[in-house]
Amino acid sequence: MKTENNKYAKAEMLIRKPVSEVFQAFINPEITRKFWFTKGSGKLEENQKTEWTWEMYGFSLSVTTLVLQENKKIVIEWGNPDETTLVEWTFTPLNENETFVSITNSGFHGDSDKIIDQVRNSTEGFTLVLAGAKAYLEHQLQLNLVLDRFPKGLA
Template identity: 50%
Template sequence: MSDNNLKCSEAQMRIRKPASEVFQAFIDPEVTKYFWFTKGSDKLEVGKTVTWEWEMYNFSTQVVAKEIVENQKITVDWFTSEMPTTIEFSFQSLSDDTTYVSIKHYGFEETGEQLLLAIKNSTEGFAFVLSGLKAYLEHNINLNLIIDKFPKELM
């Protein structure tokens, strides 16, 4: 087993929409903003640096797409510290109108308890992302999962 598999978070979900629609939801920030971040500087393209913002938390990060395979896979480097981590979004078409999405996040530099916490937080975060995606694409509902995770009244 590779070190990446040992230091990896993973979340997955069936989305009852075609792979092309689910794939575009992650490529196009005008869709992604309804279930994940609030603002993206541009669509994902290989080699292009894109900024994703969570305006309610005054937080942003840069991502660079390393690989994009139309309707199948997106791999990005995620820069939240000096050393980026890698996120792989995989889209498996189960039928004409059903897609299985898997998100793997790896490359963590933390060790021990800090690594366990980073993997736990990543897994939880991407489970929220996939749940929000499912609600938005299947039912046109924005569940506000990301903003409601840390209400400003509690901060």
């Protein structure tokens, strides 16, 4: 049996756009708000805090950017102050018009049930984010996937 840390969530997607466009979509809130959160206090910058807001849920959080490598990698720390996790995006250009994006969320805390719940929710959430980014960047479609994940009356 292989022993490795399996306490992480992962979502990946091919986006048929140049790596520079895809990278900008995740650091520039004017683009990101088209498929993920509704407001960002500014572009992601290394060693800086940024506020992200999901107005439809009345929820905001602080994000600290730990690594920002242009067109290659973003690493942030986010979450409740006593339970932060790391999120890492890697951007792999496959050619001049295709980018493979991988998002890994790690560092979950709690008992096994809590960790399983966090991994499942994070995997679902980042899969929707990538699908929304793909639809927006490739076809200028705003699918409202994050908004519709928890419709009013069911949340």
